[in-house]
Structures are given as structure tokens and as C-alpha cells.
């Protein structure tokens with residue numbers, strides 16, 4: 001890419017001296033020419049850091065960026081999200097027609113990368129036959145074999161595949177005049193405030209556009225309308241990479257006959273459905289787990305009918321988590337730049353008001369104490385705009401050292417145990433499930449909440465740990481290995497101690513973290529590092545709480561199974577035992593006369609009954625069976641009395657309001673959450 005700077009030409013002086021040096025070392029001279037890049041250029045050149053590593057991954061990231069924007073948008077107006085996503089395959093000739101390029105037949109075959117001479121073909125087929133033979137032998141011997149790669153080697157790049165990605169929602173829509181900047185200026189967005197949102201960087205939609213510009217050269221199309229608007233905004237634009245400004249092709253208002261509100265974004269990009277099909281479908285499924293109150297319709301449209309996919313993820317509840325609230329900065333988490341910005345932007349007049357209103361957890365009396373502590377140069381009434389740089393440093397130093405209450409976490413909107421449990425049950429149908437919602441905690445002045453769910457068994461779950469990660473209610477599918485959730489589940493939980501077999505049981509581990517700042521590694525929002533103690537210990541404790549709940553259920557099941565086993569074993573011996581006892585008794589009754597043996601009264605009576613056949617093998621058998629039943633019942637009763645009524649088997653039930661009312665109260669108990677909807 002041509003990365004000519006936009007910040008004016010480099011100064012004359014260094015250029016001259018570079019030219020001088022160029023004679024001796026031209027390479028060095030070139031390196032030292034000062035250039036500048038626009039943010040759009042930077043991200044175009046480093047698109048992998050935003051999740052656009054290759055065509056397949058770019059298709060995946062485009063879908064997720066658009067879906068997440070749609071969810072943010074619908075939730076921001078408390079509208080139950082209805083989202084339609086379509087990926088339409090566009091074959092080469094259709095694509096060429098779209099861009100006005102005439103299709104051309106190949107003339108010089110040997111010119112092409114995928115050309116294979118007759119000799120090479122013969123060699124390849126012979127090699128493939130050999131590999132197949134070895135595989136067949138290995139299978140017969142029960143050995144494992146590695147799937148041979150189907151690609152013909154690095155040389156074969158294959159043909160590019162193009163897709164039209166469309167995402168339509170019923171959200172807030174966008175103000176007509178803001179649309180070009182929202183989609184055509186990298187690092188612009190409405191989610192920069194201190195608020196829990198899926199989007200954060202002001203980058204995702206622009207990256208989809210940059211990728212479309214790089215791979216197909218086609219613009220993005222946006223249709224949008226806000227609630228109550230009598231027109232629909234239509235905008236077709238691309239981005240001037242060097243200047244980082246939108247390049248608008250069309251921007252007009254159209255009639256809004258249906259009073260529709262929401263947005264529809266359409267972009268045509270290169271992609272790879274084959275390699276990323278399963279990731280995209282997994283993403284949609286996991287999104288359905290964490291967002292059971294949304295309705296998704298996903299379509300993959302292809303000319304080849306059997307490739308077409310339609311999946312509908314139905315809404316399972318009308319209860320949405322509360323809308324996250326914008327909050328203020330916590331004093332312990334501000335740096336000098338931020339304080340300067342707040343000083344410049346505040347509407348407050350004096351220092352006292354500034355401290356009280358621009359930060360959380362500083363009450364008036366505490367602000368006065370802080371000002372007293374800052375020294376004689378400071379006073380409550382001093383104009384905040386008159387603060388010098390040194391004075392700002394003093395404020396920041398004190399903020400770092402002073403004690404402040406932790407932020408409360410009221411501004412956050414976790415999925416909620418109810419939704420998490422519902423999502424897990426609906427998508428996995430497990431045998432056992434336990435959920436837990438931690439209390440708000442703090443990392444670098446940002447509140448965060450960890451919720452977890454552990455399931456055992458269920459459909460489409462493999463043996464061992466199946467980890468599902470969510471951050472600000474976004475499913476995270478890549479970079480699993482380095483993530484704090486994976487590492488905690490793998491390394492810091494002693495599954496055995498909860499009677500869970502890490503290798504053999506089908507364990508679903510669901511962890512959802514919400515915060516005003518998710519410390520993602522990179523802008524791709526793919527994983528949270530394992531280096532933040534506050535987060536890793538909260539994750540560990542949430543998983544452990546679920547495991548504890550499961551343990552009591554598992555132990556109960558094991559005890560029931562053991563009891564059944566013991567009963568079965570005892571019952572199995574009853575016929576033999578009755579027969580043997582009967583034989584002895586009959587022998588004794590028979591020998592009583594001949595050997596003149598004397599027994600006490602009770603035994604005599606027993607032998608009489610044996611002799612008169614009042615007691616037979618059958619009666620013995622019946623008595624023993626009855627006794628085993630009795631012992632089993634007594635043991636069960638004793639267990640129930642010991643463990644108390646609270647340990648009686650119980651199941652989670654969910655009651656839903658038919659009217660979609662949003663008022664509810666959650667009752668928490670270690671083994672269930674009861675949501676009362678009013």
C-alpha cells in the first residue's frame with residue numbers, strides 16, 4: 001500500500017543530509033525519511049490486530065462487528081432485538097458484472113498459478129494413491145493417522161470468493177448527518193464513554209469497510225431510520241484511507257412509509273465460508289446462549305442449493321438485562337491526561353464542585369478533606385480552569401494514595417443468572433447445571449462482574465472441558481489458550497474434589513465478564529489476558545461456587561446409586577442364603593429326636609415350625625426381602641433427616657410474564673434463583 005503521509009512534506013534539512021548519505025548507503029537513507037500515517041492507513045496495514053487476518057477470519061469478524069452493533073443499538077432503546085444476518089455468496093462472474101468487468105476465458109493456461117502439467121498431475125496422483133494405501137493399512141491396524149492436506153501446496157492460492165454481508169436490526173438507527181463519520185472515519189463512535197457496551201473502539205464497522213475497499217473495491221451501504229422519523233436515511237460511502245475521512249457516493253433521505261426504525265448495513269467483501277463456516281455458526285449459537293431475549297435469523301445464501309443454510313435462534317424470554325448506565329471515572333484510575341481533559345470539558349466552576357461531580361465516590365465532605373490535604377495552594381472555591389499542570393500532578397498523586405470506596409457496579413448490566421441458565425438449558429439440554437453471579441469487584445477503578453455456569457452432559461458437548469467465554473456479552477471464540485477463563489478452568493480448578501472427572505465427564509464451563517472496561521488483549525476483542533489477579537481470582541471463585549452446588553447434587557446421586565447397588569447385591573444373595581439357612585434348620589429339626597439334642601424354648605418353637613412346614617424356604621425368602629426393603633427405607637430416611645429438608649431434590653423452574661413486563665425481583669439461594677415477575 002502506498003503510505004504517503006498526510007501531515008505535510010518532511011522538513012528540508014534532514015532530506016538534504018539523507019541524500020548525502022544515500023550515496024554510501026541508499027537503504028539507510030530511505031529508512032530515515034519521516035512519514036506519518038492516518039489511523040485508517042495504520043489499521044489497513046495491520047488489519048490482523050482488528051481480527052481481519054485472512055479472508056475467512058475477515059468474513060467472521062465482519063459478521064460479528066455488525067451483529068454486535070445491532071445488539072448494542074436495539075438494547076440502547078430497550079427494544080427486544082430482532083436481527084437478520086445474511087451472507088450471500090457472489091460468484092466471480094456475478095462479481096465481475098457488479099463492478100462492470102467483462103469475464104475473460106483463460107488463454108495461456110501455463111501462466112496461471114494453479115496450472116499443472118500432465119507429468120506433474122501423474123506424479124501427484126501416484127503420491128495420493130500411496131498415501132491412501134498407507135492410510136487404509138493404518139486404519140486396519142487401528143492406528144491413528146493424520147488427515148492429508150487437500151491443498152496442492154503453498155503454490156495454489158485458489159480463487160477469491162466474494163460475499164455480500166447484510167445485517168438488519170430494529171435498533172435506534174443513526175442521525176442522518178452522523179452516518180458518514182460513523183462508517184467512514186476510523187476511531188469515531190458513540191461508545192467511548194464509561195459504559196458497558198459491546199463496541200468500544202469506534203473501529204469495527206470501518207474495518208469491514210476498509211476490508212471491502214481492499215478486497216473488492218466496493219462501497220458500504222447504510223439504510224437507517226430513528227424512532228418517529230418520517231424518512232429513511234440512505235448512504236453509500238467508502239473511506240479515504242490517507243485522509244481518514246468518509247468519501248460519500250450518495251446520501252439521501254427517502255420516504256419511511258412503514259415507520260420503520262433500525263439500521264441495515266450491507267458490505268461486499270472477499271471471504272472464505274468453507275474455512276470459517278463453523279466458527280460463524282458457533283458464534284451465532286453462543287450469542288443465542290448469552291442473549292436469549294434476542295431473535296436471530298441467520299442465512300447463508302448460495303447458488304448451490306445444498307450449501308444454503310438457514311438457522312433461526314428463537315427468543316426464549318422477554319426479560320432483558322437492564323440497560324447499562326454511563327458512569328464517571330473512579331479517582332484511583334485516572335491519569336494526568338484524563339484529569340486535564342476533564343478539567344477542560346467540565347461545566348463546573350470551582351474545584352470542590354469539580355471533584356464532587358466529575359468522579360464517583362467523592363462526597364462533598366470528602367472533597368473538602370481532599371482539598372485540605374492538597375496544600376495551601378488549593379481551595380474549594382478556586383476556579384477549576386485555573387489549575388496549573390503542577391497542581392494537576394498533585395491532585396493525581398493524592399488520588400493514587402487516598403482511600404476511596406470501590407465503584408458500586410450499579411452501572412453494569414450482567415446477563416443475569418436467569419438468562420445464563422436459560423441459555424445453557426436451551427442450547428445444551430444438560431443433565432445438571434449450576435449458575436452463580438459474583439458481586440461487583442474492581443480492577444483499576446473499573447467495576448466488573450463475573451457470572452458463571454457449569455453444566456454436565458447435554459447435546460453436542462464433547463468429553464472433557466467445553467469452555468464458553470463471554471465478555472460484555474460477546475462470545476469469544478479465538479485465542480482460547482491464553483485467555484484467563486480457559487487457564488483458570490484448566491489449571492486452577494481441582495475438578496476431582498467436586499466429584500467431576502475432567503477427562504471423562506462432558507463439562508460445559510460458561511463464564512461471562514462484564515465491565516466498563518474489558519481488558520482485551522488487542523483491538524480484535526478475542527481474549528482477556530491471564531495477568532490480572534482481580535479478574536482471575538473472581539473467575540476462579542465463580543467457577544468454584546458452581547462446582548460446589550454441583551458437588552452436592554453429584555454426591556446425592558452417587559449415594560443413591562450406592563444404595564441401589566447395595567440393595568441389588570443383598571437381593572441377589574437372598575435365594576442362596578434362604579436355601580442354605582433352610583437346609584441347616586431342616587437338618588437340625590431332623591436330628592432333634594435321634595441325637596436327643598436339647599435347645600432352648602425359642603429354638604424349639606422354630607424347629608417345630610420348620611418340621612410342620614409353617615416355615616419354608618419361600619417364607620424365609622419373603623422375610624429377607626422385606627428386611628432389605630426396610631433397611632433401605634430407614635437409611636434413606638436417616639439421610640434425609642440428617643441433610644435437612646433443604647437438600648430434597650428440586651428443579652429450577654422459570655415463570656415468564658406473558659406481557660413482557662420488565663419488573664422483577666431475583667431471590668438467590670445456593671442452589672436456585674427464583675425470579676418473581678410483577
Ligand SMILES: Nc1ncnc2c1ncn2[C@@H]1O[C@H](COP(=O)(O)OP(=O)(O)OP(=O)(O)O)[C@@H](O)[C@H]1O
Pocket residue numbers: 065069070073169171172173174182183188189190191198199200201202203204205206262263264
Ligand atoms: N446498527 C447500528 N445501529 C445504530 N448505530 C450504529 C450501528 N452500527 C454502527 N453504529 C454507530 O456507528 C458507530 C461506529 O461503529 P463501529 O462498529 O465502527 O465502532 P463501535 O461499535 O463504536 O466500536 P468497536 O470498534 O469496538 O466495535 C457506533 O459507535 C454506533 O454509534
